[in-house]
Amino acid sequence: MSVKRVAIIGGGAAGLINAQRFTKAGADVVIFEIGTKLGGLWMFGNDSGRSSAYRSLHINTTRDATHFDEFPFRTAPKMFPSHEDMAVYLNTFADDNGLRERTRFRAEVKRVEPVVEEVDGVSVTKWSVTAADGFEGVFDTVVVATGHLTEPRMPASLSAFGGELLHSHSYTEPQPFRGKRVLVIGTGNSALDIAADLAVVAGRTVISARSPELIMPKIIFGNPVGKYEGMVKKKWLPKDTHILVRRIITRIVHGRMETWGLQTPKGRTHPISHATLVNHMAYDRVKVRPGIRTISDRAVTFTDGTREEFDTIIAATGYDLSFPFFDESIVSLDSGGSLNLYGRAVSPRWPGLYFAGYFNTTGLSNLRIDDYQSRWFVALETGKTILPDLATMRAEIDEVKVWVKRRYPNTPRYAFELDPPLYLKFLQQEERLGPKRIAESGRPAAFLAANRSAADRSTLRSASAA
Template identity: 30%
Template sequence: MSQETVAIIIGAGPAGIATSACLNLLSIPNIVLEREDCIASLWKKKSYDRLKLHLAKQYCQLPHLSFPSHFPTFVPKNMFVQYLDSYVSRFNVNPLYNRSVESASREDGEKWRVAARNAGSSEMEVFEGKFLVVATGENSDGFVPKVLGLEGFGGEVVHSSEYDNGKRYSGKDVLVVGCGNSGIEIAYDLVNYGARVAISIRSPVNILTKEMVQFGMSLLKFLPCNVVDKMFQTLIKFKYGDLSHYGLQTPSEGPFYLKATTGQSPVIDVGTMEKIKTGDIQVFQSITSIKGDIIEFTSGQTSRFQAIVFATGYKSTVRKWLKDDGGLFNEDGMPKKRAPNHWKGENGMYCVGFARKGLIGIANDAQKVANDIRLILRQQEGRCVF
């Protein structure tokens, strides 16, 4: 037996619930399948305590529901989760939880067939629909790079998705690997809990404050990206000085150009730069190898650590279960086309949450997908669409 619907949505993070909400408002039946036991599991279970939205709230709201006026400009994790819970209730989004999708394929050229394992009963369930929306996003599974000797490291090794706060690391030597927003904030959090902290940085980064990013996004409404970037490259130098003195390299490209063309977000300084300048956080280059508790870096430096936190991002899991991709995804499970042309494939295949544009990208894609499905359904019904 199979359950039939119009649209099957894989994933109940912000992307999945936003798409379901948009479809519900258009009275288009849909089913949301989620492998965890709650919506937004990345936010509820796999994010550190001090996390806040790095963009101002007006850039982070989902379709058809603004944040409450009393929420601060930069919304903390617990309030964002509260907003998401209110969102699913308001728009009658009812995911099926504990459903781990094992395959999704196109059947008979007319419908999608999704097989999912029910973790509660261990039974395989089958769902069929005209449309398939992949909403598992860019951040599906935590990624830890291969490091020579890592398996022999005697201390604790965690991915940033397993880190909540630095309480248990007080007095310990901790290396944070990665200088994205998670890495830079976790390093700061660890220092505040009394850890001795170092951070391993592989690539050049643009460092901005939350307020600088908010100002820049406002300017981009009126000025070309290259003009805004030149302004901010000057502002970064004025704010932080020559960061190369502290082991940090700045890319030649500006922060907003890199975000638009590669999806690489600027790093938001939450106080970490001051800790680096005072020496409370050491900066090392990439790891070359690990021998016991001694870590060697590409600079030739070595140091002992008792714990490693890999803030090295996530990877898409689409290729593990998607059998027919409708020409949408590449070998890495990411869209072949860049935004804004990334969201639609062939044969009723869509994706939401892969634009590399954060929550504002999710909101835009969810509405595009819902409206496109409505258009196709109307055309199939033989009605004129104006």
């Protein structure tokens, strides 16, 4: 392809694999990193202020599934890699591929806006990028990879608490809470890790679990639980057989959730797992209470009528998402907390604008999905495939929202939920349909890769629907 300039916003896993794929395709790539380190979320103590890693953090997927497709771990880390393992892995990947030299550190992106240039009589949309280090430049392509676990969501109702209040994003280790009465709000994986950390240090540890949750074990018969789920993911078996296996294993190892003060979910939820928390519950080191009704100074009254006083509340209450460097006309979240993106990643309206890593997944690591997404982006930018018409893209976006709403609780937590087999099938279909769409467009592939305007989305692209 002709040399394109590609801006990657964010030096975490999604940003690095996109930088590597575009560099390999011949693009001139610049990575904009807000801090001084590569690794994003997995860099404990990252001076970017955007990492939510804590000292005991391990990834939830196994080492065999937690790597880019063509770059496995060089040394065999533990079964579930730690944040140290992941930071070393990502930095090794960056150095092996010359990505550190392509990175502008302390370069928070302040503004990204479209600019229209006339190229051989054709209006072409490019992107002006302005960064805090004084950089100003124009790029053909922008990949946004700033992550969706960086802006803590703190419920306003917690402001009534008279003790120490912090979000799980700010939690790093249990020692500061020695002897304290601590309430952890939430039942996501981070909340469970934090409660387990505190169990042997805090004076009292309580989890407030508003929603039903299934706490899976990590290992059974010496193998990760995911191994047994994978064994039943066969085309000739019902597609949700692995979920049944997950529930059976959990029932065998942990019993009924009600035994521990939780509620067993009736429908599908995002899987959570922990190796030791249920044992801490059995030893009465961690208690479970339902949702919060009221807070008065340090006293918390729960929906079952029980009341306790706490010194500290740690709110594992999720994250908000925003893109302050974009005008809202470029991208914004809808009322359900979703980004209106084709294939979870591509702007239907704006050429050359991609969003990498904005999903939650189970059964396959985020890194592997990041990798597959990056290949799609490169294929689009090199003219190997093109997008369908606007109507098709909007229909797919709506279908995804219906799919999420039908399968998961209707809360912002599930807005980015993704099913790996279905998503990989979608990406394979995009690759397969590319030549057909190019032929139907009546334009050479090189033209499609080099000349894009905002009008492409409604005119040139719509030729495939004719």
